[in-house]
Amino acid sequence: MTDSTPLPATAPVARTVPHRRVHHGDAFEDGYEWMRDKESPEVLAHLEAENAYTDAVTGHQQPLREAIFDEIRRRTQETDLSVPSRKDDWWYYARTIEGQQYPVYCRVAAAGTGGPGEGSTVADWTPPAVEAGVPVPGEQVLLDGNAEAEGHPFFSVGGAAVTRDGRLYAYAVDTSGDETFTLRIKDLSTGELLPEVIEGVFYGLEFSPDGSRLFYMVADESWRPYQVRVHVLGTGVEQDTVVYQEDDVAQWTGIDLSSDRRWLLVGIGNSEYSETRYLDLEDREALGAPADSLRVLIGRGERVLYSPEFFEHDGATHVLLTHNLPGGPAAAADADGRRATAPNNAVSLAPLAEFAKPLPEQRWATVVPHSETVKVEGISVTASHAILSLRRDTIETVRFAELAPLVEAALAPGGASTASFAEPAFDDELYTAGAGATDYDSPVARLSYTSYFTPPRVYDYVLATGELILRKETPVLGGYDPADYVAERAWATADDGTRVPLSVLRRASVRPDGTNPALVYGYGSYEVSMDPAFAIPRLSLLDRGIVFVIAHVRGGGELGRRWYEAGKKLAKKNTFTDFIAATDWLASSGWADPKRIACMGGSAGGLLIGAVLNLAPEKYAAAVAQVPFVDALTTILDPELPLSALEWEEWGNPIEDPEVYAYMKSYTPYENVHEAPYPTVAAVTSFNDTRVLYVEPAKWVQSLRAATTSGKPVVLKTEMDAGHGGASGRYEAWRDRAWDYAFVADALGATELLA
Template sequence: MSQDNFVPNITKPPVANKQPEELELHGDRRIDNYFWLRDDENPQVIAYLEAENTYTAAMMQHTRSLQTKLYQEMLARIKETDLSVPYRKDEYYYYIRTEEGKDYPIYCRKYGSLEAAEEVLLDENELAKGHEFFSLGVFEISPNHQILAYSVDTCGSEQYTLYFLDLNTRELAAETIPDTYFSVAWANDNQTIFYTTLDDANRPYQLLRHTLGTDVEDDVLIYEELDDIYHLYVDKTRSQAYIFMLLRSSITTEVHYLDANHPDGDWQLIHPRTTGMEYEVDHHSDYFYIVTNDEATNFKLVKTLVTAPSKENWQTVIPHQADVLLSGISLFANHLVIYERKGGLETARIRNLATGKESNITFPEPTYEFYEGSNPEFKTNILRFHYTSFITPQSVFDYNMETHERELQKETEVLGGYDRTQYQSEWLMATAEDGTKVPISIVYKRGIKKDSTNPLLLTGYGAYGSSYPATFSSNRLTLLDRGVIFAIAHIRGGEEMGRQWYEDGKFLQKKNTFTDFIACAEYLIQENWTASDRLIITGGSAGGLLMGAVVNLRPELFKAVVAHVPFVDIVTTILDTSLPLSAMEWEEWGNPNDPVYYEYMKSYSPYDNVEAKDYPDMLITAGLNDSRVKYWEPAKWTAKLRELKTDNNILLLKTNMGAGHSGASGRYESLRELAFEYAFILDRLGITE
């Protein structure tokens, strides 16, 4: 399509020339004036995005010194040369380190003891040279520790090329495999690897078997998934006994398994896909342990003999609990780790498999996050886990599953004299319009008074059953020390309060997500934590959809909005099955080919519901190479807002022309992007110091 008439003038925003395109579904005719922005091969589309970037830079020019100050302040808190806690696998100790001035981590190991000589396995900084963007996908070492399989993406599209490095000779194998996903598994012969490849929509859909030293053209296709709503993954048990092929949609799972000692053997099915039934499998001795929602909304744990894995043989180990979500398990030679979520917070139980006795892992803070760390060894009594909160920096613990003692291995150092006693966190409850209690995690500098004058940054996500973690960020201190309160709205659509919390925020109940967020904002205002003219909101991807929806519903409630790679053109995107994730999204949002879902989705789609009214100040970001949320969604949304909004508030679109969904890849450039965002927030609040 031919477009012109954008205006690259630093005093005026660029204007996207209207080129009406009529779309029709269920007799509903819609005119999309900005459909042409989808054509990234059109030089004028690129020119338009660059003009928007020029305008954004000009409008933020007065904050350049503030951006520099914020960047330097945040950088000064980071220990640039640092070392992860080594983890043991057989006779090797593996770890990652960083060096001052270098963007990317360096992967290393030592043999026999931590006092041994260091062996550098992979230096991302060397691989990233000459590339504006770099992302490491898989990093999997063969069972004999001699061959490293790793993959790289150098544009942000999440299409990875797989390489094989001989760790003895430091020579790369002749074969490379393009268009792979970050999912591989080694067989126990150290010569065979299973990997997944992508289709034209960036969906992992094929599982192949490769033998080292052979032509990739001769790789054996194990399975091809033709149903667009399923993604294919491959994994290996900690016991090293089995390889799993997982076929997963948003609501349905199917798992096949293979003896890892016989890579040429036949794959066996555990249970055929049954719509709405999910299950995950782990292995211990003669049994598969299966976490499933089969007749169990909050999931239950069953086990079955490896020789008889079908559902009729499943034996209940942990029954369904109405008030506790079974979020996962982890199996070791002598212990079963049971991960649960109750009252919005994660906990864990450790069960001795021989005696049945249990111990609990608990934490004292009102809101926090913890998760399992690197535990590659099966025959160990040590469980490594990570713990963090708004106030406690990332901490690595080793927990003795026999003695129940925990030992802190490392707490991430915050340079510059961080004093955790200067900050306070709380777990609050807002009331939604239907009476549902919605949790809020909040953190602030001690001494702040609830008098409505406080600036507050509120964020949320509320989709895919993803619970929003209350984690520490040394960068966030930059806001807290300037008096900005930070809060997370744990809205429906996530899984904080159990599986039903997720179910109540999807499909034809999706609007609960938006009204929950608004209720949290109203609560914070009513309780004098802040006021509308001091309240800024932020969210990314599906959280960007949240931003677009709530700003359409209640624009007067917010001072400013930061929307990262926002999924805002939901109806048009999900109808286009040539795009990544679109068909799979039918099981999250609904299938818009169904008139009922179409009308419901259209009624909240941010792009479709922009109106001629006042909107807050807005910063919108995009990634040109984003394969998850295409750049044109935030671009179209910005253009339509420019056309219709009736205010003089600032509206900025910032497109990273060399990255994808997650923005800049290097840690220093990522920090500069954050400094830009923080400068926008502080500038809108009138806080320059």
């Protein structure tokens, strides 16, 4: 909204109800806490009134929203399909169909052999020529998302698994947006659903090798995944067994399979240390009594952050371990049990039998040493190769090494091997290359690749030769030419002298003359990196002359583990001041008019936006906070609220530590709103969000309106049928993005396309 546009309606004013929160002798009066009651008719009425006000204030933006939505749609090949991925004897892929909201998941039988030693060739692993909109002979529909979604305002698939023989297909769906799922099992030979239906399932589904059992996750009342259960097919759900239960409220639990699908891995941990328990799925006796059979690889009491990859070699089980112990298992711990860490991780190898010993007695061989400049994200294996995922100079990429020589060198006398890894070469300066789903027996590795202006590509990397085969580049319609756009690296300087990387995106025709509108985007938490990726909706902003800057602030993972640690707990304020430094760089760079800069972020990035607006509201013309975590202290002080206890490793524990409490209270957005000239603000949330409750932005908006001296509107938009990720259908998601972008473009006076 431009400054001259009058407000067409009166903003809703929520009543205040006295509510005092007292911790560590400090009292906070919160008159809007009553809005936490999701079942209250008054709360629902208030949210609806907020939506009506938002519609009135932003109604003039509707033509711009429609224009952006149409641009997104015109550039998207609506009838399309993914590149088929082979698993066992089938090729799996997903179709999208013009006019339909959700994918249709399909498969077709594979020709040729699939396993090693059976004459398997690259030709056997070459995807079939499946065409968009063209039926494939023998195509089998596993799940039609559109049919499943019929009659529901929201639909999302929370996981799927198929048995090795290809007969049974398990899938979990959410029709409310609260990220709890209903699990069903389909017999693909008949197309019929099995009678068992399991409610209240979380993410994570895995079949046993013989297909007789299905492992799944369950969350507790605070939405923390804490139980691994197993369902024996053909039995009643009430007979399902708890394989593992995690009672520590500060630990997250999940399941996975080893690459060869022999081992069930139960991962427990947080951002600072972890524990893995494992079960041999080929051990029939152990499989029959899994609750007594899980073994611990490295216990959490060792305070090691690690992830394992199990595999077989020469008749024995070995483990490739990505970990943060610089000196290996013999490294001495201090009196408090703390060890020196290799923050960017090393990779070691050891026989599984070594892990039965006390940690200081174990012998590991180094495969990839620790580096201060390269972060090891993880390692996986195929039958023939190791696949290393890493991050270097903010860029995520992959490397490959033959597995047998690597293992043999590591197990040789001396017990150390610095393996030689090959890395594919790519042309872009700023890109993201990641390892995709690769079958264990495949002679090729599936890779995904994208950059800011290169649409997503799918490659197959031939493991034996290093040949890179392009399988598909996602088509972009409407005359898209990547040469029309530029992505560049820039660096801002924070107050403490730290150089903060920026990604600066613009139309090639935009000049640094100090007149351009701009948007700064950031996240900066949980070691999550804002990696280069192509986005069709973003083109609509760039085409209106808006310079789009992604600030890779501390708290993210772009520059390795230390970058993350410098923006968490008692260093969290670095995240906010880095973002302001990025804004200052932009304002002085010539790429933007200092009076035409907006900011945007979501979830923990919404906390970033709220904190930045309290620190420097005058630097921004507008702000969009998507599902914003703006009342973080209230949430984390209540361990009964969703995920609160799990947040202690990110922000600190304000319940027990008065220093953490005081530090958090000094920056959390809701508690630090003050009389100031806040810019035009839109808070966008979802009523059924289980990660950031709607009440946080609802309270924040009321506080902002009461405090702002600018006269600019502050609006709250609540999706009443959505979850943390917003609307579920692709067209609704496009409309949501068009809404956000139109709000920014309107506030910046950048509504017209460049010539």
